[in-house]
Amino acid sequence: MIRQFCLALLLFALVPAASAKNSNEFKLEPIGALAETKIAEAVRATLNDKGWRITGKDGKVICDLWFRKEIPSRAGSVDGANFGQINEGALVGVINFPNKTHDFRDQAVKAGFYTLRYGLSMQDGAHLGVSPSRDFFLLCPADTDTDPKDIAGAELIKLSRAALGTGHPAPLALAFPTTNEKELPKVITNESEHIILEIKLKLKAGEVAVGFIVVGKTSE
Numbered sequence: 601m602i603r604q605f606c607l608a609l610l611l612f613a614l615v616p617a618a619s620a621k622n623s624n625e626f627k628l629e630p631i632g633a634l635a636e637t638k639i640a641e642a643v644r645a646t647l648n649d650k651g652w653r654i655t656g657k658d659g660k661v662i663c664d665l666w667f668r669k670e671i672p673s674r675a676g677s678v679d680g681a682n683f684g685q686i687n688e689g690a691l692v693g694v695i696n697f698p699n700k701t702h703d704f705r706d707q708a709v710k711a712g713f714y715t716l717r718y719g720l721s722m723q724d725g726a727h728l729g730v731s732p733s734r735d736f737f738l739l740c741p742a743d744t745d746t747d748p749k750d751i752a753g754a755e756l757i758k759l760s761r762a763a764l765g766t767g768h769p770a771p772l773a774l775a776f777p778t779t780n781e782k783e784l785p786k787v788i789t790n791e792s793e794h795i796i797l798e799i800k801l802k803l804k805a806g807e808v809a810v811g812f813i814v815v816g817k818t819s820e
Contacts, residue, residue, distance in 0.1 A: 625657040626787040626795060634666045636713060639694055640746035643715065647694060654787055654797065654814065660699065662795065663814055667693040671718075672750055673803035680734040681720060682776060685805055689752040691745075692716040692737055692801070695814075703739060704773040706817040707766050713742040714763060719756055719771070737812065739763045739770035773818075775811035784809060792816060 633649045651666035671690055678684025686692070696713045703709055719738040738760040745759060760769035777798035779786050785799035794816030800809045 625789075626662070627653075627655040628785060628787045628797070629653050629655070631664060634694060636696070639713060639715075639742050642746060643691065643694065643742075643748050646691065646748045652785065652797070652799070654795070662701075663698075664696040665693060665797070665814075666695075667799070667801055668748075669802065671801055671803050673805040673808075675805055678720065678734070682733050682774060683718070683735050683808060683810060684720075685803065685808065686718045686735075687750050688718060688720050689750040689756045690718045691748045691750075692718055694742065695739070701815060702817055703764070703770045704736070704813060704817055705768065705771060707764055707768060707770060709739065709764060709770065714739040714770075715742050715745040716740070716772075717745075717751060717756060717760070719760070719769075733774065736771040736773055739772065773813040773816070775813065777809045777811040781809050 629652070631651045631653045634644055634647055634651060646668050647666040648669050651664055653664050654662040656662050668691060671692055672687040673685045673690070674687060676685065693716045694713060695716055697709060697711050700711050701709045716737045717740055719736055721734045738756065740759045741763045744762065751759060757769050760771075761767060763770045773794075775796065777784065779788065779798045781800060785797065788796050788798060790796065794813045796816075797812045797814055798809065799812065800807050
């Protein structure tokens with residue numbers, strides 16, 4: 601089952617190499633600290649005091665995000681991963697969708713709070729060449745993901761499966777940012793109409809700029 605999921609995730613992670621463009625249709629603004637008591641205090645304690653809100657052209661909030669003050673990481677890289685310096689299963693932050701949406705696999709995501717954890721799909725001879733990237737953020741149920749420690753392997757997949765109740769994990773794709781780091785954070789879109797938050801994240805081993813696809817699904 602896990603092996604089949606990993607192959608599927610490689611397919612889902614096929615983010616088109618499309619040219620990105622700045623978008624005036626979306627507003628990015630800072631917000632205060634996460635005060636939602638449904639989120640475990642131990643998790644909230646790891647988050648920055650400032651979050652980010654993405655609003656659409658219709659004035660509706662797409663999502664609120666709070667990233668971790670310092671994401672567990674290490675020196676070096678992981679074969680096939682764009683951001684392999686982040687620890688597998690590391691808590692990255694918390695996201696709130698005020699309205700229902702979809703993950704990158706086009707699974708329905710209910711409105712509410714989710715934790716975000718960094719995940720890696722397996723890579724072996726059967727998977728090589730299927731996708732240019734192995735990494736993504738996984739949505740996890742905030743009410744049961746109460747310990748900020750890293751969660752790896754089968755336990756991480758099991759946790760994310762519980763987020764949507766579909767029997768499948770809930771991936772949100774990652775991509776390299778296209779914006780000059782001095783201009784980050786910024787919300788952009790690409791030719792596939794993905795809504796991408798490009799932002800610098802603080803790691804234990806330094807900083808990394810990522811493109812986080814908060815809305816958008818695979819074209820496969």
